[in-house]
Amino acid sequence: MIKSTGKKAPRTAQSTDVFQTLRDRIASQELAPGSKLRENDLAAEFKVSRARVREIFSTLEQRGLIERIPNRGAVVMRLEPKQVFEIYDVREVLEGLAVRRATENSPVGSWQAMLDQFGEQAETMIGAGDLETYAALINTFRREIIIRCDSPILSSMLDTLFERTGFLVRRLILVPGRALEGLQEHRAVLTAMNEGRAEDAERLKRSNIRAARECFRRYQKLVL
Structure with missing residues (x-):
């Protein structure tokens, strides 16, 4: 034995x-x-x-x-600029859809806690140069959208896109002024979501993605 x-x-x-x-x-x-x-x-x-x-x-x-x-x-894998632009185009459509569905699936007022985090707390992070924590807050918001949109197919597609471009969020918020611009854009999206204005939330989210895409276009040599 x-x-x-x-x-x-x-x-x-x-x-x-x-x-x-x-x-x-x-x-x-x-x-x-x-x-x-x-x-x-x-x-x-x-x-x-x-x-x-x-x-x-x-x-x-x-x-x-x-x-x-x-x-x-x-x-x-090393992403080429053309691939990044294509991913942003797809993200605009899919994230806008996810935000609309998440808004429709959520009671009015249920996004208030998240909206509060994008207030003075987020401003303090950016002012202190704590951009890693701010990037993590953006990711938390995205994860909550994916959960509440309640669509396994859409969630899987977005997860794949985020995996490939997650580093861009951290790079783009280092561009002068972009972090504060993005903060205002996220507040607008969350305000519409919290008030139950699903179509406005989708439109604002798509605008947010287009702004990030334009920022990438201008600073792509720095970001990649």
Whole structure:
């Protein structure tokens, strides 16, 4: 009979855990565009097999986050300006729709707490240069929209777009004046949502995306 040593085996990460971690690293540009992903290193870090890592690479590739190049292996996808403009065009339509649905699905006044966060609290973040926290607040707003729009198909499509362009939010709010402009735009969207004006909220959200797109057009060499 084999006796137990009393030691627990090291926890092996689940595929979803590894995927989520790599996705977050790519979105935040901890793994910058062009970075190489090494199977051996990741297998050792997460205590999974190389076959499992390759499966995760396949999922990341399907989502447009990495590409596998012959003789080079897996590298983080580098977006070209044309791709970014196309993503913004799609985001304008889909995010506008999501905002309208989320407004229609929510009682009047139910967005007040979120609207309050985009008040003095957000102004203080921007004034103090705490743009990471402000970017996180924007992301929280987006996640709440996705939850309340109650559309698995729309949510999946938006998640894929956010994964590919999450780093742009952080880059664009560094452009002089953009953070405060964006704050005013988000307040307008939230005010319409809180008052139950679904069509106005959709129009304002689409305007917000167009403004971000224009900012990218002007500063694309700095952002990418």
